[in-house]
């Protein structure tokens with residue numbers, strides 16, 4: 241199914257108010273996709289990456305996350321082409337500031353250029369909001385990341401959310417963030433060039449109990 245079809249279906253259903261009219265087969269397929277999402281490391285991601293239209297679907301999915309008072313405490317910044325070159329320069333700068341030279345700097349540069357699309361995830365947490373405490377706002381950011389990754393999986397792409405020391409670096413953070421925002425990390429996105437590592441089964445009883 242093309243992204244256009246996905247958007248049309250989502251908007252069509254919402255507009256018609258017929259979200260409940262989903263066939264059993266569609267429910268089964270949706271659950272199968274949800275339960276089979278996996279991460280793929282950026283070094284195993286290649287072209288093609290998602291189109292503008294597909295990225296809009298991903299944003300719509302992120303906006304569907306539970307969000308107390310609809311604060312939308314996150315935003316995404318997409319790096320492609322020249323944007324990835326700018327990210328590579330930031331990583332090289334990070335490397336230099338940490339004493340790296342030569343091949344180690346090439347590695348820093350390549351780190352940014354592995355996946356065709358990189359989505360920076362930025363938290364916009366309102367500390368002064370006493371109705372919706374910080375932990376609830378961060379929970380929404382996590383939901384947005386999860387929904388985005390699941391939407392990418394449904395669209396046929398693979399990705400991985402990574403943070404690491406670079407996301408916590410103040411110079412890199414300032415390149416992405418406005419006043420009061422926090423750079424959480426990046427979702428690398430592309431087409432899987434290697435199979436996912438088996439995640440293994442986890443017993444649902446591990447997290448389910450009766451009160």
Ligand SMILES: Cc1cc2nc3c(=O)[nH]c(=O)nc-3n(C[C@H](O)[C@H](O)[C@H](O)COP(=O)(O)O)c2cc1C
Pocket residue numbers: 277278279280385400401402403404424425439
């Ligand atoms: C906000 C956030 C930051 C993450 N940062 C890292 C990271 O820096 N390095 C890493 O190996 N995994 C990181 N992960 C975990 C991976 O994205 C991934 O979920 C994990 O490897 C498990 O793979 P799976 O999604 O296939 O189960 C992060 C996850 C989240 C939600």
